Amino acid sequence: MSGSWLDAVVFDEHGLVPAIAQDAGTGRILMFAFMNRESLALTQASGYATYWSRSRGKLWKKGEESGHRQRVRAMRLDCDGDVVLLQIEQEGGIACHTGRESCFFRQLITQDGEPNWQTTDPILKDPSRIYSS
């Protein structure tokens, strides 16, 4: 986990940095997660996205169960050094655990003066079939 590039990343008080995953081809935002120093180093070394699961308290090799790995095409860092952007190829075309392409499948749409989150994206694969193995 050496490397001055890692020292340029500003981790928060929990040792984490937010990471945005964007489809390198279409530009669509696919998901948002967190990384610690180790997951960031592993992502760079392996070429596949590894996050830190806050709920499980362990490294999360994206796609390890689902097969929906994320091949990293580029990594970017913001002006403050405290947010990482991954430009990726999404294997299987599904990033979300709901079986959708993107986790951002709800849009705020106003009807009769009332804004509401409406689901705009289809389920591409039943989650029970993604995680059945």
Added chain:
Amino acid sequence: MSGSWLDAVVFDEHGLVPAIAQDAGTGRILMFAFMNRESLALTQASGYATYWSRSRGKLWKKGEESGHRQRVRAMRLDCDGDVVLLQIEQEGGIACHTGRESCFFRQLITQDGEPNWQTTDPILKDPSRIYSS
């Protein structure tokens, strides 16, 4: 600040939710910031992005000083309800306080086996001219 759509948003222990601003036209990620319930409500009501500045501890009407306002074309919410995506038109074409289009102006590039963050984007306007007024 009424509205059930706001109740669907999961704020963290500080009352904040991460917000990603994406250029609605090009798909480029422009910046990342936080919102509280009030800033989210104001953003929806005004059609322009308002964030919560953690460093200043107050509402941050993006572009109030710089003129670089963000016209919101669409708002999206992720599967867990704890991240907001704003698809915006960036007035002035500059989202970053460094005078660049995007805050993500550094890319990890490996040369001679050594990865380093390299600045890939030009400064479009000198920050001293953005914030001089």
